[in-house]
Amino acid sequence: MTLTVxxxxxxxxxxxxxxxxxxxxxxxxxxxxxxxxxDDLTVVDADGWSVxxxxxxxxxxxxxxxxxxxxxxxxxxxxxxxxxxxxxxxAHVDKSIPVAGGMAGGSADAAAALVALDRLWDAGTTDDDxxxxxxRLGSDVPFALIGGSALGTGRGELVERVADHGSWWWVLVxxxxxxxxxxxxxxxxxxxxxAPAVPPVPEALLDALDAGVPHALAATLHNDLQEAAxxxxxxxxRLIEAGESxxxxxxxxxxxxxxxxxxxxxxxxxxxVAGGLQEQYDVVxxxxxxxxxxxxxxxx
Ligand SMILES: C[C@@](CO)(OP(=O)(O)O)[C@H](O)COP(=O)(O)OP(=O)(O)OC[C@H]1O[C@@H](n2ccc(N)nc2=O)[C@H](O)[C@@H]1O
Ligand SMILES: Nc1ncnc2c1ncn2[C@@H]1O[C@H](COP(=O)(O)OP(=O)(O)O)[C@@H](O)[C@H]1O
Numbered sequence: 001m002t003l004t005v006x007x008x009x010x011x012x013x014x015x016x017x018x019x020x021x022x023x024x025x026x027x028x029x030x031x032x033x034x035x036x037x038x039d040d041l042t043v044v045d046a047d048g049w050s051v052x053x054x055x056x057x058x059x060x061x062x063x064x065x066x067x068x069x070x071x072x073x074x075x076x077x078x079x080x081x082x083x084x085x086x087x088x089x090x091a092h093v094d095k096s097i098p099v100a101g102g103m104a105g106g107s108a109d110a111a112a113a114l115v116a117l118d119r120l121w122d123a124g125t126t127d128d129d130x131x132x133x134x135x136r137l138g139s140d141v142p143f144a145l146i147g148g149s150a151l152g153t154g155r156g157e158l159v160e161r162v163a164d165h166g167s168w169w170w171v172l173v174x175x176x177x178x179x180x181x182x183x184x185x186x187x188x189x190x191x192x193x194x195a196p197a198v199p200p201v202p203e204a205l206l207d208a209l210d211a212g213v214p215h216a217l218a219a220t221l222h223n224d225l226q227e228a229a230x231x232x233x234x235x236x237x238r239l240i241e242a243g244e245s246x247x248x249x250x251x252x253x254x255x256x257x258x259x260x261x262x263x264x265x266x267x268x269x270x271x272x273v274a275g276g277l278q279e280q281y282d283v284v285x286x287x288x289x290x291x292x293x294x295x296x297x298x299x300x
Contacts, residue, residue: 004042005116007108007144007294008034009097009287011170012255013209013217016199017188017224025139025155026185029199031162031206032140034147035170035289039105040094040297041072041112043120049076049087055095058283063099063178071106071137075113078133083123091116100178102229102255104140111144111294119296131159147293149209151201164290166212168263169270171248172285173239173277175258179229184256187228199224218249218263229257236260239281246276 010032018027051072055061064070072091080087091113097105111134118125125133134141135157142159143150149164188195208216230237230253239260240251247269248262264270270286277284 001120002042002044002300003116003119003296004040004298005112005294006038006040006297007112008147008291009037009103009105009108010034010140010143010255011103011261011289012223013149013221014202014205015223015225015255016202017195018197018199019195020189021155026188027154027198028152028156029201030152030156031149031202031209032143032152032159033149033168033289034143034291034293035172036287036291037096037103037172037285039097039108039112041109041116042092042094043116044090045120046088046090049089051091051093053093053095055099059095059099060176064095071110072113075110075137076117078136079114079117079121079123079125082125082129082133083121085121085123089117089120098174098178098259100180101174101259102179102253102257103259104144104255107138107140107144108294110134110137110141114145115294115296119299143293145293147291149290151206162206163210164212165210166214166217168214168217168289169265169267170287170289171243171262171264171270171274171277172254172287173243173260173262173281174283174285175233175236176282177258179232179256179258181256184225184228184232187232188225191228191231192224214249214263214265221250221252221263223252223255225256226253229253233258242280243273243277246273248273
């Protein structure tokens with residue numbers, strides 16, 4: 001049997017970060033949106049276990065760990081242990097989501113692996129168990145399973161769908177070099193010693209999402225990690241200014257960065273902003289949201 005599961009990148013429309021908890025994680029109030037940029041994971045029945053990775057031509061394959069350290073290896077081991085099964089199969093990942101880019105590409109691969117291997121092994125994992133295993137793999141992994149637009153609380157792993165009546169258009173500008181998520185959180189701690197114990201839920205942004213009005217959403221986008229990411233990578237500030245002067249409604253850092261994302265009024269505006277940015281930046285992508293979470297695309 002062979003099957004391919006596709007999983008989307010995410011943007012944090014709102015990323016509210018609190019003071020670090022005793023376990024070192026930061027409490028979040030975040031609103032995720034899954035966007036149309038995907039990693040595809042194909043699994044095939046085989047004796048033994050192996051993972052290999054191919055990347056889009058603009059990406060550096062060397063940034064993705066292999067030899068047992070890939071998050072797909074961890075997902076496979078966790079699912080197998082949960083069911084008392086042997087880890088079996090070959091997994092091939094086709095990556096289009098920037099690595100260490102703040103778009104949760106590794107989390108997408110982990111979610112895809114859980115969905116694909118559950119099917120390959122005929123394991124019948126319940127949705128609740130899949131979400132629980134996902135949370136153990138990473139704070140962003142449960143969202144990669146459910147997709148759409150969702151509120152994330154706890155350390156980001158507690159997810160619930162939110163009303164979204166928009167058709168949103170984004171320009172995405174990845175960076176050739178990644179940013180380390182823990183490093184950005186550590187820098188946030190230095191910049192924001194006064195962060196709250198529990199960050200508030202962004203009601204105005206949730207209203208704008210529900211209403212589906214791009215200008216209203218643009219006015220409410222917010223990322224508490226942006227200041228830290230811009231401090232570590234001042235070039236991103238110039239990128240955000242460039243995208244806004246090309247006509248984007250708003251530009252922001254995606255999650256912990258360094259990918260920057262630009263909300264545009266409609267598909268034509270997104271293509272115009274992308275065209276302008278392409279004169280200065282090598283890789284400029286256009287994606288729509290919200291899209292589905294990890295889902296099977298071929299099966300047989
Ligand atoms: C910042 C966010 C925003 O959605 O995503 P990215 O921008 O990296 O994609 C997430 O919080 C990243 O989630 P994810 O990448 O799954 O993080 P994890 O594997 O759980 O944790 C990696 C490290 O990030 C830090 N971390 C993560 C989540 C959190 N709520 N507080 C933290 O302090 C910790 O240092 C942790 O060791
Ligand atoms: N399948 C994978 N794809 C990408 N990165 C992976 C994968 N497995 C493990 N990693 C490691 O996870 C780190 C974070 O990756 P990623 O999820 O792409 O970034 P981010 O957390 O910024 O969204 C990478 O730097 C890499 O070392």
